[in-house]
Amino acid sequence: MAAQTEESDTAREQTKAEQDVDQVRQRAARDQQRLDSGAVTNPKDLENLQSEIASLAKRQGDLEDIVLEVMERRESAAARAAELGERVEAVAAKVQDATGRRDAALGELDAEADSARKERETIAAAVPADLLKLYDKIREREGGVGAAKLFQRRCEGCRLELDITGLNELRAAPADEVVRCDNCRRILVRTPESGL
Ligand SMILES: [Zn+2]
DSSP: OHHHHHHHHHHHHHHHHHHHHHHHHHHHHHHHHHHHHTOOOOHHHHHHHHHHHHHHHHHHHHHHHHHHHHHHHHHHHHHHHHHHHHHHHHHHHHHHHHHHHHHHHHHHHHHHHHHHHHHHHHHHHHSOHHHHHHHHHHHHHTTTOOEEEEETTEETTTOOBOOHHHHHHHHHSOTTSOEEOTTTOOEEEOOTTSOO
């Protein structure tokens, strides 16, 4: 924005400088016409007129130098504004691309969450009410994980290995009994890899 402002400021400055040149040029042209018309005959007046034409020519030259200087500044301001404009566009394109990818990822996550929720509902419907209640209670207390796999004598919930007493109790427990970790109290899920 600053670069664009500088560009339009220098454009205005250039217009003003060109108008100054025009004014001087017109006045010099009028003087020259008067001189050429032969209407001025008094030597003193003629001298004054010629002197004014000369000083107007000098003034016009100076003003034209100013126009050139302003034009140069305007060109570099325009180039800078164009370069920054391109960079803004490039960044905007990147933002748009990232937004698109984020939206797509969010869509996928939503779909994934939906299907996980449905899957959970199906499974939860098959779990006895009191067991589900216990599971939900532990889950709430233990940061979202209410049941853990027992893997090679280790509770995958708290990562602690069961001691020999605990292992013996588990070995003696019937397959359909709900067993829990002595340490974190999560429900332990026994599998062939439990190391029992
Ligand atoms: Zn545990």
